[in-house]
Ligand SMILES: Cc1cc2nc3c(=O)[nH]c(=O)nc-3n(C[C@H](O)[C@H](O)[C@H](O)COP(=O)(O)OP(=O)(O)OC[C@H]3O[C@@H](n4cnc5c(N)ncnc54)[C@H](O)[C@@H]3O)c2cc1C
């Protein structure tokens with residue numbers, strides 16, 4: 010039977026697209042080269058969070074990696090070929106290539122053609138892969154990426170982590186807690202350069218306290234093998250030696266070899282598929298979702314995009330729009346770094362009259378009782394004209410750094426998503442003593458002085474996106 014929708018890629022975006030088609034009583038065909046679940050289940054969120062949790066609890070590395078593999082298998086089983094077929098999603102394993110507009114060839118791992126599909130409505134969700142910088146000597150080294158790091162049975166003695174973004178910081182701290190000597194080498198001036206400046210400061214201080222080496226503003230000039238390990242020569246003349254090198258320098262979309270040009274689907278200079286607000290590509294009937302669009306590289310964003318792309322591809326009368334404006338993100342370091350909406354630096358030009366409430370966790374009783382006071386809550390809110398600009402306006406964004414920040418952020422995500430006034434947060438009784446109470450305490454600063462603090466005018470605090 011001819012499928013109503015062909016989905017290319019079985020990661021979070023592709024699975025969401027196939028499920029959304031099914032929910033609309035359409036017949037989806039999911040073509041995927043790797044097993045359903047994609048990066049998140051096998052080489053991303055699931056194994057990394059399992060290791061991080063185990064490291065936090067003081068497990069040994071061998072026990073932690075065994076458990077991580079069990080967790081991966083458990084979650085993969087909920088979305089494997091059998092489970093999807095039982096749910097009504099036809100799955101075809103193989104690599105897809107557009108051979109013309111409306112025709113896709115699927116090849117097996119050995120290159121043999123499996124099937125040629127006629128496809129008028131398509132969602133491309135082929136994800137991303139690690140971006141490896143062209144550093145002389147690196148290609149000759151047996152370096153690790155997220156695709157191979159979870160295959161390590163034994164903990165390396167020393168690990169040099171290239172890149173201090175989300176992947177680099179999360180895994181650096183986990184490996185250090187298992188007992189490895191870890192050095193993070195980050196090209197930008199600070200760790201987590203995409204996050205608020207103060208969030209980077211808190212994480213950097215914690216890394217220092219835990220003995221994790223951090224080299225920021227550092228460029229690796231060359232790499233070479235030494236004594237079964239590697240020596241990384243830095244531009245400032247210093248060198249870092251380590252048994253293993255983990256490359257965590259960002260992602261690149263998987264679009265090469267897909268035949269996108271043949272299909273009339275345009276890509277940008279990074280190779281990401283160009284999409285409009287409806288996730289439509291430049292070819293009618295073809296939509297894209299997830300990491301392959303170059304949008305936020307997050308599982309929940311991929312899932313949201315997959316659903317929207319499928320519904321639009323199937324011909325929703327009023328096409329749905331994708332917006333990342335209220336999509337939260339969490340870096341699972343300890344303390345966690347959570348963000349939704351605009352940071353202060355990101356809001357300053359667009360909302361020059363906004364105000365900012367800031368509360369260090371050292372003034373939050375739950376954090377004090379737990380002895381985990383490194384962190385803060387920052388809320389950015391607009392002005393509210395009807396009250397003569399007194400009190401707070403709508404919540405524009407928030408940063409939460411601290412233990413459980415990844416849980417606490419969701420109340421603020423709801424506030425951003427619904428355009429909630431800060432007064433609502435301040436009026437809502439939060440249980441004592443919780444980390445979430447920090448949100449009420451911070452929001453109260455927009456209404457009155459609270460604990461000696463009051464929301465202040467927004468300031469330009471240097472370059473920081475978001
Ligand atoms: C180490 C790490 C940790 C992460 N942790 C988190 C986290 O905690 N929270 C979070 O939200 N995000 C996290 N992410 C990001 C998250 O994993 C990705 O954003 C998400 O997996 C993207 O899903 P996707 O469906 O777009 O792509 P993918 O999961 O990459 O899926 C793409 C699929 O397409 C298939 N494919 C590729 N080419 C073809 C082809 N030609 N034909 C057929 N199939 C093809 C692939 O086999 C794959 O199955 C993490 C990422 C990494 C690397």
Ligand SMILES: NC(=O)c1ccc[n+]([C@@H]2O[C@H](COP(=O)([O-])OP(=O)(O)OC[C@H]3O[C@@H](n4cnc5c(N)ncnc54)[C@H](O)[C@@H]3O)[C@@H](O)[C@H]2O)c1
Pocket residue numbers: 142171172173174175176177179194195196197201202227228229257258259260305306307338339340341
């Ligand atoms: N908890 C989460 O939600 C989570 C966790 C991991 C990854 N992710 C997603 O996966 C994506 C990829 O993560 P990532 O950490 O690989 O990428 P990233 O873009 O977040 O960070 C890469 C870092 O490497 C640095 N860098 C680039 N080239 C370098 C070089 N040659 N030398 C030294 N440093 C260099 C960059 O300045 C940047 O800070 C992220 O954008 C994120 O959305 C999410």
